[in-house]
Amino acid sequence: MVKIGKKEKNGELYKAILLLKNEEECYNFFQDLCTVSELRSMEQRFEVATLLHEGLIYNDILERTGASSATISRVNRSLSYGAGGYDVIFERRNKK
Structure with a gap:
């Protein structure tokens, strides 16, 4: 069981995101969402x-x-102690 905050996550959103094929589809989906x-x-x-x-x-x-200093601090904390999601993106972008 994976949790986001204190609640169990619903994986359907994340599965849906993985079905998007390009930037335009991604943009349209997030614009609707x-x-x-x-x-x-x-x-x-x-x-x-x-x-x-x-x-x-x-x-x-x-x-x-x-961005506010609170936002910058929160993002910095995610980079240092988060789940590693940013790291995956940065690593993959660097390989391109």
């Missing part, structure tokens, strides 16, 4: 993770992304 605000938040967090991974400091990230 999420609000504009949710999408912007996820995009911002991923940008922050990318910049932290590249070694930028908090102030530079704040200036470039407009």
Whole structure:
């Protein structure tokens, strides 16, 4: 059993994401699934993770992304102590 937070996850969403074949399908699916605000938040967090991974400091990230220091800190914590999801993406992007 895998949990997200304190609840058991429903794997159907994650299985559905794996069925997407290209960027356009992914964009359309997430546009249907999420609000504009949710999408912007996820995009911002991923940008922050990318910049932290590249070694930028908090102030530079704040200036470039407009993310709050709390968001930057939360993303940094995920990079350091999370499930390793960001690492998988960064590793695979580097191989391309």
